[in-house]
């Protein structure tokens with residue numbers, strides 16, 4: 362962004378932060394207190410990464426709105442970084458939670474519930490893979506699916522795409538150095554082993570690199586988002602996913618699509634919308650409207666291989682599973698969310714609002730001559746600071762601009778809009794109205810106008 366006056370941007374950011382501090386005394390007070398009790402002063406370090414300069418403490422959240430402890434209401438398009446894609450506390454999910462916990466009773470036992478079957482059946486219908494298991498997070502769904510894949514394949518390595526994020530899965534906290542060698546990502550905390558031993562890393566949308574990585578047939582499984590959503594948004598180029606599937610088939614490599622974020626694309630995520638054919642699908646976050654749950658579904662063929670494998674211990678010590686996984690509360694929440702909240706009709710409305718938001722952002726950039734782009738993926742959209750969308754995670758990573766991010770995010774907070782921290786991602790839930798989307802666009806209009814002096 363050579364054309365922009367960085368000193369002026371820094372001054373604008375200082376102005377926005379001062380305004381934030383003046384109008385958020387209670388959040389600041391709680392933040393000071395939290396430093397005495399919580400490592401990093403927050404329950405999770407990323408909760409401190411709000412651009413106003415301090416965490417925004419939550420008071421209430423309903424639908425597409427959150428209210429902080431200082432009484433400010435925001436249009437929330439962060440939606441818990443997808444955990445609340447169904448909107449905050451959707452009534453059918455709340456009713457199912459209450460019915461499970463207070464009505465029938467029983468949060469976790471050692472017994473399955475019928476709700477789990479209903480969730481497995483519905484996910485099977487949506488994503489086209491029939492055999493489901495549960496975890497408590499998408500991270501764990503990925504971990505367990507990777508383990509199963511390595512076990513049945515009797516191969517040691519996995520492959521991911523450069524700058525992908527699949528949760529805190531050890532093997533995936535890997536990147537490439539300048540020479541194309543796999544190394545740990547910067548700041549990888551206490552990495553158990555050198556990720557070069559476990560992982561190959563390849564640029565997205567580069568079929569030659571995919572084929573070269575898979576050719577030695579030492580990769581058990583590729584873990585991929587159908588579109589990258591954690592380094593800006595990188596859509597697959599025409600034919601890339603088909604080519605990826607073919608390269609996997611040619612080399613006997615399994616393919617897992619992580620649809621944790623890309624389920625914004627429709628009821629069956631990108632897998633259904635784009636007719637993809639993975640060996641497994643992983644999910645989490647939004648599935649229980651924020652009640653912790655992860656899920657992984659296997660194709661019939663992979664299911665049969667797992668069932669025929671008598672060396673893997675899936676029951677006890679084998680490294681897959683968890684005491685609370687599949688608990689009665691999580692699956693009750695997921696069933697209600699799938700059956701009554703993230704319905705086909707709800708997706709139709711989310712996709713409509715998503716398109717309107719993308720058109721609005723595009724118009725704002727055009728109006729102010731901002732050489733920036735916006736990419737939509739169903740109900741989610743992300744803008745970036747280059748004229749054209751990125752083709753690889755590497756391009757997207759190189760275009761990250763922390764000063765612009767902070768300025769835009771802080772300005773939006775001060776104008777009643779919550780954009781996803783450390784992303785420029787906006788997500789439209791079933792209760793996000795056209796007016797909400799327009800309000801986000803309006804707030805963006807104000808700050809982009811200031812940035813470009815128009």
Ligand SMILES: Cc1ncc(COP(=O)(O)O)c(C=O)c1O
Nearest residue numbers: 498499500526527528619621622
């Ligand atoms: C694509 C993807 N997969 C998995 C995860 C992990 O989700 P969780 O942190 O809820 O385990 C994330 C988190 O952002 C993600 O973006």
